[in-house]
Amino acid sequence: MDKSVRISGCKAVAEAVKAANVDVIASYPIRPYTGTMVELARMVAEGELDAEFVYAEGEHAQLSIVLGASAAGARVFTGSSGVGVTYAFETYSPIAGEFHPVQCMIGNRTLDPPGDFGSEHTEALSARDQGWIMGWAATPQEAYDNTLIYYRLGEDPSIMLPQFPCQDGYFVTHIPGPVVLADQARVREFLPAFKPARKLDPAAPVLMGPQCRPDQGAAIELARSEVMKRARVRIPQVVNEFNTVFGRSYQPFLQGYRLDDAEMVFFGQGAHTMPARLAVDKLRSQGVKAGVVQLRFMRPFPTDEVTECLSRFKVVGILENSNSFGSVYDAGPLTAEVHAALYYAEARPRILTFLAGLGGENIRLNDYIEMTRVMAEAAQAAGLKKRVFWVGFEPLTIA
Amino acid sequence: MPTQDNLIEITVWYRGVVEGRLARQIAGGLADAAEREGKYVQAFENYVDLPDRVYVPCRAYARISREPIAEPYLYENHNPYIVVCTDAALVKGCNVLKGIEPGGTLIVNTSQEPETVLALLRGLPRMDLLSKVVTLDAGLAHQPYTPQGGIEGATEKASAMRTASMLMGAIAKATGVVDLKALLSGRGSDQAAIEAGYHGVKELANPEYDATAQAEPASEHGYRGAVDLIIPAPLPNTANPGHITSNYRIFRPVVDQAACTACRICWVSCPDACISVDADKDEKVRIELAYCKGCGICWEVCPRHCIAAQDEVNYTDGVVRITY
Amino acid sequence: MPDNMKWLGAEAPTETKQGTFERIRSLRDAPSTEYYVPGHRTCAGCGPALAYRLTALAAGKNTIFAGPTGCMYVANTSYLCGPWAVPWMHTQITNGGAVISGIEAAFQAATRKGNYSGEFPNIICFAGDGGTSDIGLQALSGCMYRGHDVLFICYDNESYANTGIQTSPMTPYGANTTFTPPGSVIPEGKRQFPKDLVKMVAAGHPAVKYLATASVAYPVDLMNKVRKALAYKGPTFMHIHAPCPKGWAFPASKTIEIGKLAIETGMWTNYEIESGSVRVTHAPRKRKPVVHYVKAQGRFGHLDEDMIGCLQVFVDNKAAELGLSGAAGESAAPPAEEEN
Numbered sequence A: 001m002d003k004s005v006r007i008s009g010c011k012a013v014a015e016a017v018k019a020a021n022v023d024v025i026a027s028y029p030i031r032p033y034t035g036t037m038v039e040l041a042r043m044v045a046e047g048e049l050d051a052e053f054v055y056a057e058g059e060h061a062q063l064s065i066v067l068g069a070s071a072a073g074a075r076v077f078t079g080s081s082g083v084g085v086t087y088a089f090e091t092y093s094p095i096a097g098e099f100h101p102v103q104c105m106i107g108n109r110t111l112d113p114p115g116d117f118g119s120e121h122t123e124a125l126s127a128r129d130q131g132w133i134m135g136w137a138a139t140p141q142e143a144y145d146n147t148l149i150y151y152r153l154g155e156d157p158s159i160m161l162p163q164f165p166c167q168d169g170y171f172v173t174h175i176p177g178p179v180v181l182a183d184q185a186r187v188r189e190f191l192p193a194f195k196p197a198r199k200l201d202p203a204a205p206v207l208m209g210p211q212c213r214p215d216q217g218a219a220i221e222l223a224r225s226e227v228m229k230r231a232r233v234r235i236p237q238v239v240n241e242f243n244t245v246f247g248r249s250y251q252p253f254l255q256g257y258r259l260d261d262a263e264m265v266f267f268g269q270g271a272h273t274m275p276a277r278l279a280v281d282k283l284r285s286q287g288v289k290a291g292v293v294q295l296r297f298m299r300p301f302p303t304d305e306v307t308e309c310l311s312r313f314k315v316v317g318i319l320e321n322s323n324s325f326g327s328v329y330d331a332g333p334l335t336a337e338v339h340a341a342l343y344y345a346e347a348r349p350r351i352l353t354f355l356a357g358l359g360g361e362n363i364r365l366n367d368y369i370e371m372t373r374v375m376a377e378a379a380q381a382a383g384l385k386k387r388v389f390w391v392g393f394e395p396l397t398i399a
Numbered sequence B: 001m002p003t004q005d006n007l008i009e010i011t012v013w014y015r016g017v018v019e020g021r022l023a024r025q026i027a028g029g030l031a032d033a034a035e036r037e038g039k040y041v042q043a044f045e046n047y048v049d050l051p052d053r054v055y056v057p058c059r060a061y062a063r064i065s066r067e068p069i070a071e072p073y074l075y076e077n078h079n080p081y082i083v084v085c086t087d088a089a090l091v092k093g094c095n096v097l098k099g100i101e102p103g104g105t106l107i108v109n110t111s112q113e114p115e116t117v118l119a120l121l122r123g124l125p126r127m128d129l130l131s132k133v134v135t136l137d138a139g140l141a142h143q144p145y146t147p148q149g150g151i152e153g154a155t156e157k158a159s160a161m162r163t164a165s166m167l168m169g170a171i172a173k174a175t176g177v178v179d180l181k182a183l184l185s186g187r188g189s190d191q192a193a194i195e196a197g198y199h200g201v202k203e204l205a206n207p208e209y210d211a212t213a214q215a216e217p218a219s220e221h222g223y224r225g226a227v228d229l230i231i232p233a234p235l236p237n238t239a240n241p242g243h244i245t246s247n248y249r250i251f252r253p254v255v256d257q258a259a260c261t262a263c264r265i266c267w268v269s270c271p272d273a274c275i276s277v278d279a280d281k282d283e284k285v286r287i288e289l290a291y292c293k294g295c296g297i298c299w300e301v302c303p304r305h306c307i308a309a310q311d312e313v314n315y316t317d318g319v320v321r322i323t324y
Numbered sequence C: 001m002p003d004n005m006k007w008l009g010a011e012a013p014t015e016t017k018q019g020t021f022e023r024i025r026s027l028r029d030a031p032s033t034e035y036y037v038p039g040h041r042t043c044a045g046c047g048p049a050l051a052y053r054l055t056a057l058a059a060g061k062n063t064i065f066a067g068p069t070g071c072m073y074v075a076n077t078s079y080l081c082g083p084w085a086v087p088w089m090h091t092q093i094t095n096g097g098a099v100i101s102g103i104e105a106a107f108q109a110a111t112r113k114g115n116y117s118g119e120f121p122n123i124i125c126f127a128g129d130g131g132t133s134d135i136g137l138q139a140l141s142g143c144m145y146r147g148h149d150v151l152f153i154c155y156d157n158e159s160y161a162n163t164g165i166q167t168s169p170m171t172p173y174g175a176n177t178t179f180t181p182p183g184s185v186i187p188e189g190k191r192q193f194p195k196d197l198v199k200m201v202a203a204g205h206p207a208v209k210y211l212a213t214a215s216v217a218y219p220v221d222l223m224n225k226v227r228k229a230l231a232y233k234g235p236t237f238m239h240i241h242a243p244c245p246k247g248w249a250f251p252a253s254k255t256i257e258i259g260k261l262a263i264e265t266g267m268w269t270n271y272e273i274e275s276g277s278v279r280v281t282h283a284p285r286k287r288k289p290v291v292h293y294v295k296a297q298g299r300f301g302h303l304d305e306d307m308i309g310c311l312q313v314f315v316d317n318k319a320a321e322l323g324l325s326g327a328a329g330e331s332a333a334p335p336a337e338e339e340n
Helices: A010-019 A034-045 A059-071 A082-087 A089-097 A140-154 A184-190 A216-248 A270-285 A303-310 A333-342 A366-379 B020-036 B089-093 B114-120 B164-176 B180-184 B190-199 B264-270 B297-301 C047-059 C096-112 C127-131 C138-148 C197-204 C219-231 C253-264 C291-295 C305-322
Strands: A003-008 A024-027 A052-055 A076-079 A102-108 A133-137 A162-168 A177-181 A206-208 A254-257 A262-267 A290-293 A314-318 A350-357 A388-390 B007-014 B040-045 B057-065 B082-084 B106-110 B131-137 B202-205 B228-232 B251-255 B275-279 B286-287 B308-313 C063-068 C087-090 C120-127 C153-156 C212-213 C237-243 C272-275 C277-282
Touching: A003 A010, A003 A089, A003 A290, A003 B275, A010 A034, A010 A140, A010 A162, A010 A177, A010 C096, A034 A052, A034 A076, A052 B020, A052 C096, A059 A076, A059 A082, A059 A089, A059 A102, A059 C087, A059 C096, A059 C197, A076 A082, A082 A089, A082 A254, A082 C047, A082 C127, A089 A216, A102 A140, A102 B082, A133 A140, A140 A184, A140 A216, A162 A270, A162 A366, A162 C127, A184 A216, A206 B286, A216 A388, A254 A270, A254 A303, A254 B251, A262 A366, A270 A314, A303 A333, A314 A333, A333 A350, A350 A366, A366 B007, B007 B020, B007 B089, B020 B040, B020 B057, B020 B089, B020 B164, B020 B180, B020 C305, B082 B164, B089 B106, B106 B164, B114 B131, B114 B202, B131 B164, B131 C087, B131 C197, B164 B180, B164 B190, B180 B190, B190 C291, B251 C047, B264 B275, B264 B297, B264 C219, B286 C153, B297 B308, B297 C253, C047 C063, C047 C120, C087 C096, C096 C120, C096 C138, C096 C153, C120 C127, C127 C153, C127 C197, C138 C153, C138 C197, C153 C219, C197 C212, C197 C237, C212 C219, C212 C253, C212 C291, C253 C291, C291 C305
Parallel strands: A024 A052, A024 A076, A076 A102, A102 A162, A133 A162, A206 C087, A262 A290, A262 A314, A314 A350, A350 A388, B007 B082, B082 B106, B106 B131, C063 C087, C063 C120, C120 C153, C153 C237, C212 C237
Antiparallel strands: A003 A177, A206 B228, A254 A290, B007 B057, B040 B057, B131 B202, B251 B308, B275 B286, C212 C272, C272 C277
């Protein structure tokens, strides 16, 4: 029987991990993802989940432990936040490049500095080029669902990639929301047991990860690129299957809200796209044709879908929850990737970037209203004298 | 063909760790001399051969050109005109003629005659491109007195080695790649040794040399197959075919089977598991020559001194030549 | 047991169970199936390669190795190949202890959940001194602390050798490495004395029931210690002295001789610790002066009398810690166990 509950994103992930019957969990505490591990520890201690719960000595060790366990054929789970994510950085390329489908939840948190407990996407995005599947949940339900979708996708024998399912610290990790916990039969139907073709087993010895030469390295990099492309093809298949089995209606890559006749849209990932929807409802009631495009996968980045979708609108306002300090237009990764996706579009919208919510600050309802107003200005203006705004620090006007 | 005209590539084959300095001085000394003559030069170690290991065949390179060197980052000298070997067993174990330029020269540091070296080359492809074999007896130059080997981008303070100087002189005489004057004028050079090498060479024209023969064009890129980072393990009691190590050998262990008591001390001391012992056989101790590195542990530890070290070059077989 | 050993291992926990193992009595009945086969780009005369071979001989078929980056990774797998006839995986130099923890956890879970029905495998991390005592120390400690059923072996060639010989915490006082070259300002080269690995692991990790030092110069002892360590349930630790012709600058044929000289001078002692009790397995009745060890290796070529004197004091203190007398010139110490 499905069960409807009201739980935090942290607990939702723990429930999904339990449903997935993982074998090895590596924990280490750091705010705000710790709650997931607390839940899992209780589940293991009380016999609800049969798994090895290994309390690692640090985040780098967490990732190393689950790497070893995955290589030995176990379904594994770990997670971190903030500087924990960057501390483990060394392990990301080996895990992805040697094709171990480790799942590492990220409960987003600012790096040091500012180091406050609020959510930024910075720490996760700093690892975006390491070859992992990466995307954001905007609600506890999405967090639960993404856990299962990512295992299925990552463990696909033709893919075998690790995954970073992300969720905003506090907004999603801590504030409870409605979640339907699936009946175990449903989960089993969607997510088979993990049975890798090759693993560490004395009965069939293999050597994993030998040294190679510079001329051999190129072929490895190409193969990694091809696998990520294959993941992009597989995602719609997996998401559609998930929808069928679990009764959801996820778009694989871009979840649109009130896009039909929209002229201006917010483009972002994760929690902030939810209040954005509510702001859009308010704006719509005033006759403003606004909408929201929620990006569900940062990696693989759905270039074609982004090109096709965003080129329909007059203005795109990027909710940029991370700063790249000196990158193109002095904005963040979303700005760079959206511009690149739209460069060859038949119709190119005007693009504004809103550095908002950094440090974990709230983006208020009024902020969305004001952002929409400046997007409307941008739609009418002859040229854009200003395109990048720090919300709450400067007037939102392009004049 | 080399990547540009007027580019002379010099490859120095040497034994890892124990001859790193020797190889660097030869390659570097020739390059320095050429630079004093107003040419464009490079001298460096083969990056992929580092970290070097004791006795493993390694390569150092010099490149000399009348024009700026257009492809300075190539990992190898793909078309050496001059090939130098610091001992004759390297000729036996490595494809020293790989990519050799038409009319190229092989210079070997050995007390053996050039005819012996020529015989060791037998079976190598493109013998028709090699114009001559040159030998010089510059002596052994193994100096394990400080941790050494590849310097990995750092600098090295060392006075001129006699063996290196002699070989530079020999190379200058045999090929004319640099003038003797240019070699002698280097600061800190061992002029007597250079002269001794210059005047001490023995040259032998290669009867198979064909002055009209052309080299094959080199491919632009190297390995292009798929690479799997999960590979099958070898079977127990077999060997790893991916790295055959017989070409490390300068000396090979030869067992006096009659004196041997099959105590197994050699067997247990071999880091490369190249020894099998069977007290019931006539050949009580069998050395796996395809992999034996000639480290000498076995002849050191044998309590009855049954194992002798014999010059590998005295044998025509026993080494699996690696193409590198 | 000497007074200063009291800190080693408190009461033996009740769960301790010494496993049985097949003791090798002599070279003639040593195992002969090679699981570390010929064909690796290690130095001629490589001590660590010999240590690997002996460990693999002793451990046998039901073994999984994890190899942190270092000589025993790069040299062994150049290129895209390897000499292990048992499963092996590469780890970062930082995390050998963590990766074997994960492998072990996977087999625990799989066994319990009915997904694996084989005999629980030997899980061995084979790490260099850098990957054990320095950058890998944290992962080693976490693994030993948590009580995983694994064996962590440090092959100690007393430097970061794979990168061209740089100092590690196990490099002896007075050694020339490319990061501790002797010069007018620092005439001794290496100023610090090494960490004491076995002491560190034994003192702080109550789950570890068995620790041992061994040497490639005493192969039967080494193989028996590997087997004994593997027979224990829970984490065990071995520290193997593995002379290095490249890093220590001695002729490749002298690896075993240098290993023996280390024991004869007291620069290395073979001993084991079982549930807190220390047993010396190899020590000379009368130690040779350490100058004999120093003169045999180029890495000590710059040492003067005073510096050699420092090294002698260090060696004498280490011996005293282990309850050994036998300094050069003194009378008998505990008899050495001859196993060859």
